Amino acid sequence: MSAPLISLSWTDHVTGRQGFLVVDRLVRGVSSGGLRMRAGCTLDEVTGLARGMTMKEALHYNPEGHYIPLGGAKGGIDCDPRDPEAYDVLVRYLRAMRPHIESFWTTGEDLGLTQDIVDRAAAEAGLLSSVQAVYPLLDNEKAARRRLTDAFAIEVDGIGLDELVGGCGVAESVLAALDRAGVGHRGTRVSLQGLGTMGGATARFLSRAGLSVVAVADVLGTIANEQGLDVDALLAARDTHGTVDRSALRPGDRQLPADAWLAADAEVLVPAAVSYAVNTGNQHRVTARWIVEAANMPVLPDAEVLLAARGVIVLPDVVVNSGTNAWWWWTLFGDIGADADEAFAYTRRSMRALIDQVLARAEAEGSTPRAAAHAIVADRLPVIAERYGWYR
Template identity: 80%
Template sequence: MTTPLLSLTWTDHVTGRRGFLVVDRLVRGVASGGLRMRPGCTLEEVTGLARGMTMKEALHYDPAARYVPLGGAKGGIDCDPRDPEAYGLLVRYLRAMRPYVESLWTTGEDLGLSQDLVDRAAAEAGLVSSIQAVYPLLDDATAARRRLADAFAVEVDGIGLDELAGGCGVAESVLAALDRAGVPYAGTRVAVQGLGTMGGATARFLTRAGLTVVAVADIKGTILNPAGLDVEALLAARDSYGTVDRSVLRPADRELPGEAWLSSDAEVLVPAAVSYAIDTGNQARIRARWIVEAANMPVLPAAEVMLAARGVTVLPDVVVNSGTNAWWWWTLFGDIGADADEAFAHIRRSMRALVEQMLGRAEADGTSPRAAAHAVVADRLPVIAERFGWYR
């Protein structure tokens, strides 16, 4: 891994908690990457995530599009978002990082933080917007901001378009892999870890495509039903952290310990919650054929090697969950409008092309999908740099 352009560790003067900002690369002077809050967040974690953002941006480079990929960055705060001190800590972090948010780092929701919360804290910290650094790159910043605000106001069956975009991309990644393998959707079973923004939307899109979600895990444990869970009922019973109210469970739904989702009888596992969820120990329990990384860095590298030896294919986060970030920029730059059907069609088309390119490259090179994705990035970064210059 290359050395990042900028790496900062900040210590809060009130609580003593730490926050981090890593800028891996700039393109046209700007980098993109969300802000996460979780207990135990480290600089090493944020550094890896920032590098992943550089890759996600490069993977969506289209020289004919209005959206020009940015560099990669990431922010992180070591705190439980449920802590009573969390919001004040978030405001102070953004106040400390204000020069970077104003000039070069565009950020938004990530693990533990909703976009509404980030927006409210950013305003309190004196920022115009969490993405204001990109405004100078827009042809018409006022129209672009209005278009993005309109898109965030769109709801589909009671859930915001912004909360569905990423899950649409994850689901399309699953469907593309199934199609390539000649596996029908009907009868294909899925287990999802995390029913927050990404996991919940993924479960909804996969269910509507004809797959069966048999297990869902949240902070309270795993909910299992081999015949299929009522995904819509579970989504409606979530709190703001993705925890399901167990009172909505049906008689055939079983409550099991937290890691039971790993060993569920499913062809597809979707880790959509925390990083490092699958390690060298618990990977042995997995019976699925595919692991689709909706979360960032959920499978440890050593575990991925062991899974590959057992014939389990990991579709990597840098491709699978890149739809959220791309949707923001497609909308802001004007490649798509504030319309759900247009957004979903664009996400599906782009993600399917990317997954098929990755899997085709992996097959041709005799490598893993992750190695293939890295190879595509290695091809594209110099092209982007030649067009816009190197900022390292």
């Protein structure tokens, strides 16, 4: 693995908190990757995420499409998003990173932040948009920006389309894996860590596909019900950070320790909250057949080796949670319009094709899905570089 193109550390002069920006590579002079905020965020973490973004972009390369993959990047701030000072730290970070955002880094919501907060802070920091670096690459900037604005204004059942497309992609990844294995949807049990933007949307789509969500974990602990949780009621009872109001629980719902989701009696585990959730010390508790990585880097490499030896299939984050990033660009570049049905259909079709390709290659080569995804990226990056260049 080569070193990233750019690696920056920033210290907030008011609070002393640190922030980071890593650009793994540029394609046509631009990179793409969200901005996360969490206590304990590190430069190494952001570096790994930036490399993952390069892979996500390459995996969605379609030479027939309008959307042309960008390079990979990531931003991170070591601060609890619930801290009263968090928003001001965010504004100062964006102000410090303004030259990079204006020139070559397109960013948006990630762990700990929502897009409306990023947009508000970006405006306060003097930025036109968090994705303005991509504007010069658009055929019709005005129409493209209007299309994206209209798409972000769409709500489905009171939830923003931008909050749903990522979960739609994760859910379709699960369904594609089940279909490939000949496992029926109805009654297949799912345990999720996290009921925020990604986890909540994933739970919504899976439950509507007939799967049974039997456990959900948030910062207060795990909520479990062997007969299946009322997903819609839990979604309605959560706050902006994905924490569920326990007064909304039904008599049959049990409250368990925070890590109980990992050992739930379920066929599918979906870590959709924090990185490094599954490690060598707890992987033995997993009884599920599939772990589907909705969060970034939730399964540590050494743990994945042990899981693979036990026959547990890990569908990697670079594939599974790539739908949100791709939806932004499909919409902005004009592959799809500002329409929820079109967005969901395009996301499902694209994610299913990608999962099928990854699993087929893994089976053919006797490798893990992650190794197969890496191999596909290794094939595509030289093609992208040859056609578009790394920097121009």
